[in-house]
Amino acid sequence: MDLSGPAPFADTGAEVIARTVQVTLENHADTEAALEIFYELDRSVERIQQVGASRVALQFPDEWLPDAARVAQALEARLDGVQVVILADTSYGACCVDEVAASHADAQMVIHYGRSCLSPTQNLPVLYVFGREEVDVDRAASALLEARKGLEEESTSTCQDWLLTGDVQYAWALEGVAASLRTLLPDGANVYPAHIPKEQLLFPHSTPRKDEEEVQAPCCSGNKEGEAVILFLGAEGPTLSNLMITHGQYPTLSYDPATDRARKEALAVNRTLMRRYYLVQKVKDADVIGIVVGTLGVASYMRIIEHLKGVIRAAGRKSYLFVMGKLNVAKMANFPDVDAFVLVACPETSLVDSKEYLKPIVTPYELELALVRGKEWTGRYVTDFHTVLLEAESTGEDQDKGEDEDDDDDERPHFSLITGQFKDTRRYQSDASNNEALVSSLMMGSEGQVSVRNKETALALLSSPATERLQAREFRGLEQRLGETEVADEIAVGRKGIARGYDHEKE
Template identity: 30%
Template sequence: MASSNAYYSNAEDVLRRESSAVGSKQTSKEDIFEIYEIARCSKHIKDHKCKKVALQFPDSLLVDATSVAYELEKACDDANIYIMADTSYGHCDIDEVNAKHVDADLIIHYGESGLTQSATVPALHVFGKYESPIDCEDVKRSFREAFPVKETTRIVFLHHVMCNYVVGEISQSLVNEYLYLSIGQLNIPTDPGGSNLTTDTKDSGNVLADLCTKSCPGCTCRMEDESKPEPAESDSNNVEISQSGMETDSLHPQECKDYVTGFYTVPLESDKSISDYEIFYLGPKNCQSLQNFILSHPSCKVHVYDPEKGYEIMRANTNRQLMKRYCLVEKAKDARLVGILVGTMGVSGYLQCLNYMKEIAKFAGKKTYTFIMGKLTPEKLANYLEIDIYVLIANPEHSILDSADFYRPVVTPYEFSVACNPNQEWTSHYITDFREILPGGSKHVELPANRSQEVTFSLVTGNMRGGAEDEDFSSTSNTVALRNEQTDVAVFGENSSAQRLSERSWKGLEQSIGATAVSKAKEGRSGLAVSYNELMEF
């Protein structure tokens, strides 16, 4: 049997590999219109006069791709519909690279989404429905059992993007029972690709200021009965009596503030923080969006209703996870050669993040190399043995990787910023979105004026690092090699890739012209590369 390793694939496994899309059940024609929102998509195409529309599906929904494209073509005579069968990066990312091959002026993204702003091509999100049926009555029953005290308990209701279609039905009855229930709203991009394709709400401020949606905590209109006459004017203490008989301070929606975290915008009381609330999450408990939220808010108690497994209280060991991530920060401090992995081209700000990573690496005296990769594998990264650590610029849904499978650690931009910027502190509130640490972001911290010469102790290697004698890899020269008058290569540029290659003991296949004896040609291997019929004898 062929041997296998973490850094190369087993030949027999490749031959037996099956596609995850095989065996998927095709959606009926009646459900196609509802699940894939054909009417909304066709209206959007017509309203914005889109001529070339690219459809992006995850592998699990590709079985319905042709049916969706057929219905859209029938509804939009002037538009050409294209199906992107393979994504350049993760299925949550907007694949602008493939869309540009046909010069598309709109991407319709189906299924689970990272809700990130597209960089150049406008995008429309269609979440569809969760693969398992959701029992709304059981969700409400579990919610009431988890929070029996309705008058004082502060709760934030969050949900997975593919559960969005049932949130309205569930929250409509719960907000009338719980005074301090806050409904988190998805941060769906409203200005995709820099074009005003939808109503611009950038200057609208707090969306609850002009219209009460009953999603803000403490909103007294939840307790009002429209069939009853208007209550009399309250006294000087401004106290109102609700239907439940509870005295409550008069809280107008304008007194709420919008708290933005990851996927969600959550209305909170102006004098409260997210840590004062308990979290109820509707969706799969192992999804990355929930894990990111828990990592960023370790003090919050999280209740989860998984449509497949039911209700439970999350008991994640956040402190242990943060300790593991901080260990990677220490390794990033020791690294001299850094590989910056561009894991997305569909998230706005990725180029700014790339430049910022180079800037802070240069400040810390590190040498950087840029790699543009689609789907990362340990085999790809193991080809570059000289790299000490990698920084992954990607959608927040895909930015945190388990480095145990990789030859070198893979860190996030936030972790690398902590390692290189002395002013950036490591806190218990982990940052998953790289745009928050960029200049102009809410968590951005300026670099010091000068690089410190203080000697520090490495917690990983046990060696001393820093100081005036520490090797500086941040050369400002872009010269690869210096040439003499005969234009022959004389000296490689400092810390250049050519210099690194010349120091390798094995540099690949060498021609050895004149040093190899002449011999007759022999029959070589035959068959597929993953499984040759016979091997040559050497």
């Protein structure tokens, strides 16, 4: 290693510009007829005219971009006076509607292509075009039936209720696979295909979600745990993972048409839940929590942010708000003073495997498990923050009500399962309580922040984690030492360039 040059992690930034993203490109339309069928051009034109939009944004996943220009040209040719723009990159997950990028293009409507989480939108009407991935419905039914036989050999009970769901690209085939299964299953067995909106033109706040009630309804009609089975049509991915975690009490069978393989998918759920429960325990020990905004398009994201702020404040912790787009390890490592993060995103992108991250990243539901008094994990799991909001509103929870009450339980330290020691439960009290306790020795800052001056006349903010962390550091910046440094007799030429690589280091 050459110690005379700049540090190896410092570069000119040219690598980021020249970096190539490895994406498997997919061409779904070799002919104009195939383009019409796969991208549903006639239906798209009809819906654009129905909305009356004069400027439409097309959001493609990365692997579908080879067809983007042809789709845009075909739509403009059929729509007189309508401008079509292509969103080649997404601010957050590709499954969510990117209303941020669409607003930058002054779009009045978005057409979202490919896999989608169907999260409700905030401002713009959206047309979903899932695409029609090829699948043999009879082969899918027979493969799932073979996997079902292996499942019944492991269990003494016979499953009578079957819920059929899958990736949205296979939504068109769910009814056909369900009909084929009904002819193969014995009498008395019920097959329930999941509902996917056929119109798929959805306006803000009206998007139906594949939520827990819709998925669980067939499985809860008098059945005991394990007497119902979920059938999934599609490849392993976020949709399947989210389904297994939220409905881990039921065995799951999947069939991937691309590989023609069916298998049981319930083996790793317990390990995943154990990992998530460990992250909950880490958040219990956190004093400073960062709220990471992972979406600016999903409806009610501002309401859940305010709700999370109230939960953190009521628990005596400090919160900071971050808006940083797509997450990565290096980006999140820029905030070492934050003990844990809570991600506000759609259900399919909120479950982040934070093994490689410096600090844990949890969901809003997991944050409530860690900080809300009396809330315990019962085996039920929620990934949709809309459900968290609805439950908080239905129960009338007021997360700030315990701050002014004299409740000894709030002040008691809790036993940390991570460190094996007791830890203060409420470290950062509210400013009001600090004012009453220290009114005789406090000065009020220019903005009303309670502050105190120590013997060295250094100003320190009370209940400020940033100031506490700064004072705990060994290096807090260069010391000025005004008047203590002797003036040199001769003037010498200093270093030129920037700290990343001075001129003499490049030679």
